[in-house]
Amino acid sequence: MRFLLLFIFIITTLFGSCNSVSLSKTYQIYSTAKQDYIKAILDENRNKKVIALKKIVDCGKVLGFNVSKYEIQLKKLTNKKVKKNTPHKYKPIKNPLKLESKYIKVISYNPLKIKLNSKMRVKYLTLNRKGKLYKIFDIYNAKINRKISKKITQNIYLIAAQNMPNKVRVVLYSRKKFKIKYSNKHKYLNITLFDKSIPKYTKMPKIxxxxxxxxxxxxxxxxxxxxxxxxxxxxxxxxxxxxxxxxxxxxxxxxxxxxxxxxxxxxxxxxxxxxxxxxxxxxxxxxxxxxxxxxxxxxxxxxxxxxxxxxxxxxxxxxxxxxxxxxxxxxxxxxxxxxxxxxxxxxxxxxxxxxxxxxxxxxxxxxxxxxxxxxxxxxxxxxxxxxxxxxxxxxxxxxxxxxxxxxxxxxxxxxxxxxxxxxxxxxxxxxxxxxx
Ligand SMILES: [Zn+2]
The missing domain is CATH 3.40.630.40 (Zn-dependent exopeptidases)
Known part of the structure; x- marks a missing residue:
């Protein structure tokens, strides 16, 4: 139960402008923001555009939607750089529920290795909020049989849980800077962690x-x-x-x-x-x-x-x-x-x-x-x-x-x-x- 609350806490505290508790509320804010954005375009109101776009981007990310177009618009309006490390490798899935979700399996924690199904899609995003660095993997068409909350290196924590009926969210976070390398090949998501402060935890030297x-x-x-x-x-x-x-x-x-x-x-x-x-x-x-x-x-x-x-x-x-x-x-x-x-x-x-x-x-x-x-x-x-x-x-x-x-x-x-x-x-x- 503690893990569930922690997970909800992370989801809700991560994204400042959509302070909703449940995902359905997040979706409501997202939809309203989209309507507000159209109104703002018609009104040619720059401030309203920025407010709406921020909501769309933040809530859209929580929901796992591709919001890169909105991010670009937001960048144009605010002249802020869009984070380069937010790749959108995969097109958003229009009808994700049509596909039957299969269970993922965590094989190992460090390096983090997750067994996927060929129908699953992975989206990666990284966020820096409230002094914490988050590396998030959204796995679509996926289920997880239990929530995982675990400290996997000296400074890096892992939370993996069902985020939406068809989506598993895997969150790696730390108060300290850390790097990862990941690959998604042959039905495995491999994530190597580089916890700089304690190198011995990240990569065991070969025998x-x-x-x-x-x-x-x-x-x-x-x-x-x-x-x-x-x-x-x-x-x-x-x-x-x-x-x-x-x-x-x-x-x-x-x-x-x-x-x-x-x-x-x-x-x-x-x-x-x-x-x-x-x-x-x-x-x-x-x-x-x-x-x-x-x-x-x-x-x-x-x-x-x-x-x-x-x-x-x-x-x-x-x-x-x-x-x-x-x-x-x-x-x-x-x-x-x-x-x-x-x-x-x-x-x-x-x-x-x-x-x-x-x-x-x-x-x-x-x-x-x-x-x-x-x-x-x-x-x-x-x-x-x-x-x-x-x-x-x-x-x-x-x-x-x-x-x-x-x-x-x-x-x-x-x-x-x-x-x-x-x-x-x-x-x-x-x-x-x-x-x-
Ligand atoms: Zn002697």
Whole structure:
């Protein structure tokens, strides 16, 4: 009911000189104005001509009649420009009721797509009244089964309703300027909306463009340790070797998918912590992925995957791992740790947490397709110094426990490393898709 009143309100407030509520009254005013116009011509009264013509034009438009002749006369008398954007593509239909009206069907709202019948005729007009811009499509020989009143973009509203027994009026209106493109072909009325203020509502970028956009992302892979710094060693496996292999496979996988990738080290050499983070910042990296292996000598049964994101939050377990990973970076001992952690960027922590969750989830999901006993140790916050210096969302992945025999064996296996890298790439990609 509210929509009906709104619709009547629009119809009646749109057109100043025919303030009638019902369409039959509008028609009365229109007919009287025509008689007045003839009288005014006979009287050669210019003012009366203008008044009558204004009524004819305004009410005629409401009624869907072709009033272009009267508009031209009015223009001649008032020297006002007739709006160019009021095309009259179709001749007025003399006996519209003779044709049987069929129902239109709204297929989509943005872009607005309406299914028509071949007998239907469309007339388009645009109006600027009381600070609102109206784009009106009158569809003749048409019916609509229900009134539609809908906000279809940030600023553009749609009302579609039965305007006359044989005519459906589709009104797009906004307080702000907006453009449309429309075509009436193959039994479809297609209207593309250009709502300037919020472009993302008007035209969704194609999937390819979307992919292109996030695939321009720069990812820095940071294989931990290297050179004189072996990282953890257990079961004859060295952390620095494993993380470099997985890192190189991850680089290949991400490059294959179209990302820009840099690595903090490409071989077995030592790289300072500060050099790693400076490297990532210098390359304007969007993401920073640090790769490591875990060690827990107290219990060799402990195994599993853990993804850490930088946070001042400290749990005992996280602290233990952080101590292990941080121990190589003596240069940071002079830094007042508490002060640095207090200045962490909250948004970066949130983004890092999100990325950590996507990566962790994808690793567990993908590896479980091929291997038994893949243990999910979850996503954890930890004060890793390698992540402190980075300015982008950053995570530190503990790929597995070298102290666990099964995991050490798997981690040095090439196909496990490749599948691992692919799973990390899936995680990065799902994070990027969700958080563009
Ligand atoms: Zn490590």
């Amino acid at each position: 390819k463009e979307k992919l292109k956009k996030y695939k321009q992302k720069i990812i820095v892979i940071d294989p931990g340790h290297g050179g004189k710094d072996y990282g953890g060693i257990a079961n004859g496996v060295r952390e620095k070797d494993i993380v470099l292999r997985i890192g190189l496979y991850l680089r290949d996988e991400l490059k294959r998918r179209g990302y820009k990738v840099y690595m903090t080290r490409y071989g077995d050499y030592f790289v300072k912590l500060s050099t790693r983070t400076k490297f990532a910042n210098r390359h304007n990296a969007d993401l920073f992925i640090s790769l490591h292996c875990n060690i827990f000598r107290d219990n060799p049964n402990i195994k599993g995957v853990t993804t850490y994101y930088l946070s001042p939050a400290r749990t005992k377990r996280a602290e233990r791992v952080a101590k292990l990973e941080n121990s190589a970076f003596r240069e940071l001992k002079s830094i007042n740790q508490k002060v640095v952690l207090n200045f962490l960027n909250k948004n970066r922590i949130i983004q890092s947490d999100k990325m950590a969750m996507d990566i962790q989830r994808n690793i567990i999901f993908n590896l479980r397709k091929y291997y038994k006993n893949i243990e999910d140790r979850g996503v954890r916050p930890a004060p890793f110094w390698v992540l402190v210096g980075t300015q982008m969302p950053s995570i530190l992945l503990e790929t597995g426990f070298l102290t666990n025999k099964l995991e050490a064996k798997r981690l040095k296996n090439r196909s496990y490393q490749k599948r691992y890298a692919k799973a990390i790439a899936d995680g990065i990609e799902s994070y990027l898709i969700k958080n563009q």
